Amino acid sequence: MSTKVTYTDRPARPRDKKMRLKESGGVSAGLMLLPSIIFLCICSVYPFIWIFRYICYNYNGFKATYTGVRNFTRMWGDAKFWNSVVTTFEYAGLKLIFIIPLALIMAVLLNQKLKGSSLFRGVYFMPTVISSSISGMIFTFIFATGNGVLNGVLTSLGIISPQAPIGWLTDVGVVMAAVTIMSVWGGFGNYMLYFVTGMTSISEDVYESSRIDGANAFQTFFRITLPMLAPVLKVVLMLAITGAFKDYEAIMVLTDGGPGTRTNVMFLYIYKLIFANEAGSQAQIGYGALLSVAAAIIVGGVTIIYNLVARKLDDVV
Amino acid sequence: MAKNESRIVYSPTQKAIRAVLWVVLAFFAFLVIFPVLYIVLGSFKENAELLRGGSNIFPSQWVVKNYTDAWEQANFAVYTKNSILLSLGVMVGSLIVSSMAGYVFSRKTFPGKELIYSIFVMFMFINVGSVSLRPLYELAIQMKMNKSLWAVILFSIGGGQATYIFLCRGYVNSVPRELDEAARIDGCGFFRIYWNIILPMLKPVMATIAILSFRQGWNEYIMPMVFTMTNPNLRPLTVGVNLLKNAGDGAAAWNIMFAGATIAIIPILIVFCCFSRFFMGGLTAGAVKG
């Protein structure tokens, strides 16, 4: 994993490194780092090692049976899993395409300091404080085909005919749109907040001088705001990518991966393997653990690629 | 606190554009708020009316009993208290842990630093999801912490810290090193520099982390559910709402679930309405200094 992910890494320090080491503060630095190291070991490293114990086993929570490479061959032939990987990429792609520009546009508009901006900012951020299981529940009602409020509104506006309502959650062709709408609704306020933070650190003088130069709003945005926001944008993109790949709770409540397996993302599949909520099934912790590792590798790979691309762009600019 | 006092005079065209923008913002705000309205209004409906759906989002008659039922059946007074404690705990812990670590990672050179930091960043992306619950629960049992909210708070801090450290380190990097040097010349030690110089500069990012981690604690669901199984008095709201679901015979009381969900949403909305000004104020101040 690359470490050059921060946006303001500085070039090599002017002073001799050995000199710095001898400087005071080694002990306090160690103490200050200690809590996070302990947390890291307990909450991240330990569970990760734990799951490796079971990847060669059938483990239903009661009894672990060694099965050799069976889980690996199963994964290889598990069409549902690979299908869920594709679905995850599709979902993440759709979410990112909409959520990042939307968050950016909203942040820019809020930055115009219109009347009530702070109220709007609060409203836009509101969905992100609602737990994903609850938002999934609300949207099942909103997206219902025959009696849902969304179709009702679209019908009364004359956009769709009452004879052909949109099967938001039942039509394989549009369910992804429904899931995307929900996740963009639930998440864009988050990224907007980062952009707003980033924008407030752009000095007012810069805008002032560009205004004096006669730049219009679009020019200001592309020549000043966007370049100045680039470091924030990079961080936000990375957080958004990893976030999008990890989503599953709201999808579980909204569509449960359906219709068919159309919205079955990989972490949803893994969750179901591990918690076995379907009747007549049992927890498959061993197999689920293996798939978790595979999923982690996939997400890790995406992040590495993103970082490489981001760094290439840095070199170009 | 410094405010942007720049008074700009707008031309009529600009005024018109700004009016249009305002309408766009307001319309969008309505779209965003609609699902929330839906759940709040739905929580006053009869169960059958709610489930029948339809375009009329207002209840035909207002059923306040949903709330009294939710409050009594689900012990929501206690759950609310637990949710607040849980979220505050996660927030305070995350702020302390991540600001210190971010500072060290930014300012200190030591062997293995890059390795340790890359492990942190790695686990920001490696998410084994729900699998990790089982080892954590086993661990909590061994540490005799499986019967309190402490384990949930600690594991929650641990689960979220990577992102926050990442944010902090980035922010500390942007704080000029000259400030440290000056303080060092004045005789400040490593910790004093953090406490006196860096921490005040971190306000904006601390505000962001405070919001994010408070929300993280508030919405934590599966972990507290597992850890509070045997002790209903420790349940947070998220768990309480979901326990209103019905897995046995008969239909679930969705109206009561909606009422419960509203009870779960409203306090955190109030918190954000009250504190967002404060957080944002912090952001602006930080920006001016930066």
Place this chain on the structure above:
Amino acid sequence: MKKQLRVLLSLAVCLAMVLSACPVSAAGKTVINYWSNDRHDEAYMTEKIAEFNAAHDDIEIVMTIMTDNYENSILLAYQGGDAPDIVGQSIDIKNFAEYGAIESLTSYIAADEEYQLVNEPFEHKFEGLNALGDDIYWVPSGMRSGVRIEYNIDLVTAAGCDSIPTNLDDYIALATKITEAGAGNYYGIGFTSSSPFERQLEMMAQVSGVFYYDYVNGRFDFTGYKPFLEKGRQLVAVAYPDQQGVDNMRAQFADGAFALWGNASQEAGVFTAQFPITKFEWGVAPVPSLDGEIKGALQTNPNKGYIMMSSCANKDAAWEVIRFFQSEAFLKGYLEGGYTMPISSHMDGVIDKSLVGRMADFSLLPYESVYPTVPTINLTGDNYRTVLWNAIMGHVEIDAAIEDLNTRYNEAYEEDIASGTVMRLVIPDYDPLHPSAGTATYLDH
């Protein structure tokens, strides 16, 4: 900033103090913790438990309702040394028993004649479901009927039928006719998104003698479902155009949005108390079979049993509580309240049937029975109900779906048998009309 930090820190300290102040319930009584995953009977249970607690100065029952992740929660609590003393029955007893987490009740039952009289535990012993060999782990207080068709009498009559057809083709014709008559205002039939296959078509297959596990040969076989998938497609084509959660569809049915709905005896309470149907008359009929002939048993589910955890510190007190829950007086009110249907002939004779309301419409059919529990396997991919429903919805081809299930289920089964995870269940003298009458044998190959 420093000030704010100090405030935060002191908040943290307060937190620590609040959290460490654990509530301690100090009463001289033995506390018996009972976990239930039923919410529909909460009022009755709470009332009776309060009566019990008031009448006993030695035992205190504490009920907790757990509805999410029920089985996982019990297991985790047990592993955490924090398990309740008694749990409601819907868990896989085989895993729990082999793990040593649950207690056989056989010796308690054998020593208790009154309990035997009321509950007839030895007659209602189902291998793999509530008993393993001679060990009984729970005894049902009642049962949920098999699936029935609940129908809107007004709409069915208007379509020219005075009862629900007994064969599938006529049933489809009826649904089609109603949908045509409804012209978009109402429909012939409705399906839910939650386990839709189970709620009608799987049961039609059962009574036509089609089951997914071949007990005689000890393997999975989905071939017989083919005609039901084809007919299922015809039904879906004329069905209410949306498949929502069970409760949403119930509300739609009660509102007259469609005429035919499939579910078991819990609907008696749903359509009288929760979503009372006032707009029309509703009836209950058996599910149709493929050709009108009954060739297999319809699955019923014994329920409301109580399991004692092996970690229970005071087993005699726990047994005392179970006896109370399954005493004649307790069960009389429970059954008359319509929370479940009687399973023991003793209780069937004791209760006042006039009080059970619409539950009477769901009374046992002569061909209803309990199926031997099919071994749980480590399946890769979707389960059969999902796949078969996907085939009905046209997401996959019917033949491909059946072949996929036959391959995946049997492959997983063979692998699990080979690795020792499960044993092969074979019932050489299996009779589809009396599925639990045969002799079950478990093979390790």
